Amino acid sequence: MSVTDQEEVKEMTMDVPMESTLDATCREVAEEIADVVIVGAGMVGTALACLLGEAGVDVALVDARDALLDPDTVGLGHPGMRVSALTPVSRKLLEGLGAWEWMAARRVSPYRFMQVWDAEGTGEVSFSAEQAGVARLGHIVENDVTQAALERSLEGLASVRVLLGARVTELVETADGDRCVHLADGRRLVAPLVVGADGARSPLRELAGIDVDVHDTGHMAVVTTVKVERSHGDVARQVFLPTGPLAFLPLRLDGERHHCSIVWSTSPEEAERLQELSAEALGEALAAAIGHRLGEVTVVDRTVAFPLVQRHAQRYVLPGLALVGDAAHSIHPLAGQGVNLGLMDAAVLAEELLLARSRGTALGDQRWLSRYARRRRGDNSGMLALMNGFRLLFGAQHPALTLARNLGLGAVDRLVPLKRLIMQQAIGHRGRLPVSCR
Ligand SMILES: Cc1cc2nc3c(=O)[nH]c(=O)nc-3n(C[C@H](O)[C@H](O)[C@H](O)COP(=O)(O)OP(=O)(O)OC[C@H]3O[C@@H](n4cnc5c(N)ncnc54)[C@H](O)[C@@H]3O)c2cc1C
Known part of the structure; x- marks a missing residue:
């Protein structure tokens, strides 16, 4: 503490x-x-x-x-900046409470794939809903829509x-x-x-x-919304940079797949630097940070930073x-x-x-x-x-750890049963679920 x-x-x-x-x-x-x-x-x-x-x-x-x-204004027009990735188990709970139907009619963004990779090396792991035996891995939902x-x-x-x-x-x-x-x-x-x-x-x-x-992680989360040149294809992407993880969470706006919610966890100094960049320069930094996988990135919202304290x-x-x-x-x-x-x-x-x-x-x-x-x-x-x-593991820059995580990600990617196990965890199937979530 x-x-x-x-x-x-x-x-x-x-x-x-x-x-x-x-x-x-x-x-x-x-x-x-x-x-x-x-x-x-x-x-x-x-x-x-x-x-x-x-x-x-x-x-x-x-x-x-x-x-x-x-409720007449939430989830319409410009997307709210605070979003959460809701698991299928959370969805089940919200369905039981009669909330999900309204959320789905308003705005929820399903994701069916996840890609996680290391910017420093070659390791990459990808997950799909199909491998996990579910229709979707989850939904990215604006917090205000759920609320x-x-x-x-x-x-x-x-x-x-x-x-x-x-x-x-x-x-x-x-x-x-x-x-x-x-x-x-x-x-x-x-x-x-x-x-x-x-x-x-x-x-x-x-x-x-x-x-x-x-436990102060020493990280700030820089949050914003962007438009990307290439379709995100319902893929949630996360790249581990030497300074911390950067997530591109796929949003669907009016059916199109060209918006993402950004959560960039990084040091306070770097967060300050990112916030001071012009929208254009921040877009370029984001595009480069994910290796231009989604083409050009345009920042379409203001940028807010949250301290990440566990x-x-x-x-x-x-x-x-x-x-x-x-x-x-x-x-x-x-x-x-x-x-x-x-x-x-x-x-x-x-x-x-x-x-x-x-x-x-x-x-x-x-x-x-x-x-x-x-x-x-x-x-x-x-x-x-x-x-x-x-x-x-991903914050470390020691060559042995870089090798380990590259080998580790590669191995995880090849081991289907292990991937399935990780997926079950990620989609919320852990331990004895309460009846309202089954
Ligand atoms: C950058 C960022 C990204 C995140 N992304 C995700 C994600 O992808 N998926 C995910 O699952 N989670 C995510 N989270 C976490 C998620 O946002 C929180 O876990 C969630 O909002 C917590 O909800 P809560 O209802 O417990 O608390 P809160 O939303 O904080 O609600 C607390 C309420 O208590 C009220 N309150 C406080 N003090 C008092 C008082 N004295 N008297 C009366 N009322 C009071 C407040 O007004 C507020 O309404 C993220 C968090 C951050 C910072």
């Missing part, structure tokens, strides 16, 4: 009254009592609210945002209340052992279970005093509290797994909570919450470790 992060966490946890203070007055002044309070209505929190709401659980979904997205679709799915759920402009500032325990969430505007929410789905810097995680392992909460659960999505783990985007892992957290937590309810157990009971933590921690840790391994 970096010194800054350690200090930040310490600072936030110092005046946390959760373990010691019993806020006996909370119930009396509370405006809202629910079965579950979900803090954070991003893709993961909203998906969890849908899953619980469908089963009639009384949910208060709160977010600091002032408004939901406008708006989930928000539409919420509309029909009578047991879910959405509170916006609701910034959580404090978390205390009531005399009854419930959790009480304080909002900045003075409102209070009481429930036996509070779920933190409030993103990578999760205020709730800090308020709960949960420590986090922080975080893993040391605990996913406490009595009456659970973390999901980026609040529990944030991961390097090189394998495009972040939101997929988060959606899987939501599906597994909902499954365990509904099972607990069917057995007459309180929703905040730690034994059931621990089942969720056990089911998810291994999968998330494995993916975080894999991403680190990839980054280190």
